[in-house]
Amino acid sequence: MLVMLSSPHMHGGDSLRMMMLTVILALLPAAAVSVYLFGWLAVLLILVCMLSCLATEAVCLKLMGKSLTTLLDNSAALTGLLLALTLPALTPWWMAVVGSIFAIVLGKQVYGGLGYNIFNPALSARVILLISxxxxxxxxxxxxSAATPVVNLYDLSTCLTLFFAGPDALKLGLDAISMASPLGHVKTEWTLGVPVADALAHYHYSYLGAFLGTEAGSIGETSVLALLIGGVFLMARHSITWHIPFSYLATVAVLAALFSGIDPDHFAPPMFHLFAGGLMLCAFFMATDPVSSPVTPTGQIVFGIGCGVLTWSIRSFGGYPEGAMFSVLLMNCAVPLIDHYFRPRVYGHESGRKS
Structure with missing residues (x-):
């Protein structure tokens, strides 16, 4: 007797839990660099965000009468890690907790849980915190990595005081322990009439330093090298494809090259844009979120181009120096439209429409 089984007939061995774990592993190089640059502050921030996301997810599951075994899928832990890597090292503990609650409740569970959210939960929380x-x-x-750091961030007691009580508890002013990010410095100097090249020279900016990760910024976005290692790992594991990262980064580079060639005093060069801010983190880890990005290769390329245009435009003309995270969230809104117009063609039906 021949028994016909429904598809799928094979299982590739992948699971949601393994997919999430793969992304967490890909983020470990960036997390390691963050600990090197910001010491115990980075460790505390990562731990609080991950634990807060797990606790919030548990409460939500309990209130909805769902099994707590869902916590084992690693999605809440990944959201916490991603959120932490987008935050400044001086983020106080209560903001990390509030951001984690926003990420899980407003970025994920309010839409019905994992697989139904239209925005990346970590990015949503980051933008809410930025606005608030x-x-x-x-x-x-x-x-x-600075020659003369004011505070020893490798000292646990100092970092505990900074994290839970703030700089005032150490009788330190923000001006004494903080510095501008490269994007913020260039934006501020340009508004004062200083050309881009002079602004970078005053900052003592180094492309090598930006590539390795020795500049100021959010704890997980400073090292291009670490993020590239993670991105290549994800592509080698087939967790993501090249379509979104390549189209995103290429669009930013092309626009920067064109406009910096026309007016180099106003527009920053391509290498600066590629190495600055959260562009690499967004290109490989945020924009490629399978839930909130297009499903077809063509749609993903369109999505990446849109992210690139918005990122460069916000950085060049907007009031805020960074545009990568805003661009991904804005393009998330367009995903249903992109999927509608770039859906795969149905075999045997003209234009992909059923007769």
Whole structure:
């Protein structure tokens, strides 16, 4: 007797839990660099965000009468890690907790849980925190890679005081322990009439330093090298494809090259844009979120181009120096439209439409 079984007939061995674990592993190089640059502050921030996301997820599951075994899928832990890597090292503990609650409740569970959210939960929380607490979210502590760091971030007691009580508890002013990010410095100097090249020279900016990760910024976005290692790992594991990262980065580079060639005093060169801010983190880890990005290769390329245009435009013309995270969230809104117009063609039906 021949028994016909429904598809799928094979299982590739992958699971949601393994997919999430793969992304966490890909983020470990960036997390390691963050610990090197910001010491125990980075460790505390990562731990609080991950634990807060797990606790919030548990409460939500309990209130909805669902099994707590869902916590084992690693999605909440990944959201916490991603959120932490987008935050400044001086983010106080209560903001990390509030951001984690926002990420799980408003970025994920309010839509029905994992697989139904239209925005990346970590990015959503990061933008909410930026809008709500602009001063804290744009204060960058001097990293340990600086020649003369004011505070020893490798000292646990000092970092515990900074994290839970703030700089005032150490009788330190923000001006003494903080510095501008490269993007913020260039934006501020340009508004004062200083050309881009002069602004970078005053900052003592180095492309090598930006590539390795020795500049100021959010704890997980400073090292291009670490993020590239993680991105290549994800592509080698087939967790993501090249379509979104390549189209995103290429669009930013092309626009920067064109406009910096026309007016180099106003527009920053391509290498600066590629190495600055959260572009690499967004290109490989945020924009490629399978839930909130297009499903077809063509749609993913369109999505990446849109992210690139918005990122460069916000950085060049907007009031805020960074545009990568805003661009991904804005393009998330367009995903249903992109999927509608770039859906795969159905075999045997003209234009992919059923007769």
């Amino acid at each position: 607490f602009p001063l804290q979210m744009t204060t960058w502590i001097i990293p340990m």
